[in-house]
Amino acid sequence: MQKNNQHNVKMEFGxxxxxxxxxxxxxxxxxxxxxxxxEN
Incomplete structure (x- = not known):
């Protein structure tokens, strides 16, 4: 679960x-x- 959470945060940040x-x-x-x- 923790791993999945970090992945989602990375995608959000990206x-x-x-x-x-x-x-x-x-x-x-x-x-x-x-x-x-x-100028015009």
Whole structure:
């Protein structure tokens, strides 16, 4: 049981990390788009 629990925590953490990176990427792109819009 303990082993299974740790595995689930690792998977949860992995998903959080992936989502965090994705969010950073999306935010970064959005900021880039805002800058481009200001210049035009």
């Amino acid at each position: 998903n959080m990390h992936k989502n965090g990176v994705l969010n950073l990427y999306i935010i970064h792109k959005r900021i880039g788009n805002d800058k481009n819009n200001m």
